[in-house]
Amino acid sequence: DAGITQSPRYKITETGRQVTLMCHQTWSHSYMFWYRQDLGHGLRLIYYSAAADITDKGEVPDGYVVSRSKTENFPLTLESATRSQTSVYFCASRAGPEQFFGPGTRLTVL
């Protein structure tokens, strides 16, 4: 199917573990984004990427690492998960000025 897919859709992990959230888009959009959504904060930008091998920090990058070796994939890694990283994570890509979002990954850190 065309669009953005995220995996896993749900993940439970423990404090200190490394977790990678996957994002794949079929449109070949240059720009991709990672957001987190929390009650009381809304959506906040974690990292974004302008193209393969080009990434930059957003509003809340601490504790996260991204890579983009291929245009279609943009994985987000929590190197040592903390409880404060419990959230819903959304990946997005951009066509012109308009952004399109994936279905999200609900991550719980115990």
Added chain:
Amino acid sequence: KQEVTQIPAALSVPEGENLVLNCSFTDSAIYNLQWFRQDPGKGLTSLLLIQSSQREQTSGRLNASLDKSSGRSTLYIAASQPGDSATYLCAGGEGGSNYKLTFGKGTLLTVNP
């Protein structure tokens, strides 16, 4: 730093009513304004995008306006239906090549049959 506010946080209306959702932003240099819909447990669906050179956009029963000078955007929903029940988010896009979005916290709309 751009800040986006949506009021009210929640709104409940009877079916058939016309309604307006409000979005305000602090930086008038906003490049575009995008409205999204989010159903519970789902991702965001793009509804309308208004670029800085435009004043409004329409799609079906939805009409969005943008007034940069007053720092406001509105989303008008005509003849509301129970299927319109969702959270509506607005997001301001900054200029340059990034078009990074700053989101409001959303308005939870409930349309009662």
